Amino acid sequence: MADMAVSATQDEFATILNRVADGKERIVLHRDGEPVAAVIPVEDLKLLERLIEKDLEADPRPPGVIALEGHEGLLRQRVGNDRIVYRVNDDALKVLIAEIGHCRAVDRGL
Numbered sequence: 001m002a003d004m005a006v007s008a009t010q011d012e013f014a015t016i017l018n019r020v021a022d023g024k025e026r027i028v029l030h031r032d033g034e035p036v037a038a039v040i041p042v043e044d045l046k047l048l049e050r051l052i053e054k055d056l057e058a059d060p061r062p063p064g065v066i067a068l069e070g071h072e073g074l075l076r077q078r079v080g081n082d083r084i085v086y087r088v089n090d091d092a093l094k095v096l097i098a099e100i101g102h103c104r105a106v107d108r109g110l
Contacts, residue, residue: 047084
């Protein structure tokens with residue numbers, strides 16, 4: 001996953017879109033050093049929407065979810081050939097997605 005300052009996106013927008021659409025890269029945009037948005041492939045967005053709408057909203061710890069060893073608090077769930085790695089913040093009622101993608105790519109990234 002790449003990082004980029006929001007101020008750099010205006011001149012680089014076409015390049016950003018090509019990197020995401022063609023290279024399946026994910027780019028996190030930062031303002032004043034804080035992440036504010038992400039540009040992700042449409043396939044990742046569809047997977048996230050399906051996961052949130054059908055699964056995590058109803059039960060953030062459904063059967064089959066595995067706690068990752070060596071990564072305190074991270075859970076992983078397989079959805080078809082893809083894997084979602086996330087953390088549940090029960091106090092804030094939030095699910096924070098840490099990684100999403102094909103299971104081999106996600107496993108290599110951890």
